[in-house]
Amino acid sequence: MKVDIKLVLGLLVFLGCVIAVQIYYGWDRVLAPWLTVAPGALLTTLILTFISYALRSLRVYDYFHIQLRGRFMLCFKLTLQHNLLNNLLPMRTGEISFPVLMARYFDVSATTSVPVLFWFRLMDLHALVAIALLAVGDAWLAQNYLLPVTLLWLLLPLAAYLAHNGLARKFASASHGIKKYLAKILTSLPQTPREFWRAWLWTWINWLVKLGVFAWVFQLFAPVSWSVAGLAAIAGDITSVLPFHGVAGAGTYEAGIVAALLPFNIAPEIALAAAVNLHLFLLGSTLLGGLVAVFLPGRVPAPRDKT
16 A cells, blocks of 8 residues: 555644643643633624635636626636635645546636636735745834835735736647646636736735734734734745645644744743744634535526627
8 A cells, every 4th residue: 555655744733732732831721711701802804704705706706707707606706616625635736626626616628727827826915925025024124225125025926917928929820749838827817917916915915804803813822023923824824835745734833833932032941832823724714614604605607698
């Protein structure tokens, strides 16, 4: 029987996280702060998290406005299901669900949806790094070089869009072979400045809301500033791109947060306890979203144009 090394490593990381929390902090002490969290604060964070899911859905709905027109709730269902699989399955394998669900619900082929998903992920990574630079700059005001670095980083999506336009024109006349395939992929990406800026705007709005909520949740369990809490939320999210991680991200999520906060003199045991509770909030909201998706309507026919 063939053994999946990554799965074994993931299980080991998960078990290591469980043991480490017990040794360095104690699970009873880690979970105890939940008893002091105000119900109103918890409800508000959950509502804002679902708003971030809706914003993520709006980015997809707006980008595929022709194919998805009039079926936003089905798009929201797709987003919740995609998010559930992404957060629970290892090594980003949950991403495969996006083209599968787009084909099932909206008849959008993988050659169209996969390049767009890749583009979305590049914008997500860009926004995360940019916000991280701003957070670090707020915490380390003496690092003056961060300002030009941040400005250059902010220009990267525009440079990528302009480069994409040049390649699209180069392959536009291709009639066969790999060039024709590349031309089809490039036509799935933003074709106009309006499409580019709208997708970029939805990306930033979504991440500002999501990271703001997660930073707030982190602060419920650790006495840190907003910038440090935001950096913790970013570090946890970025760990999802690692070659391997624990079951549902357990272990690597927490390790990423603890490592990111070491330069800020946050005690590792405090950072670990807050990271575990933030991760529990993430998984709880993810599972709740998956439950909500069950009750949303399934495949709905596209509305016909009135003639």
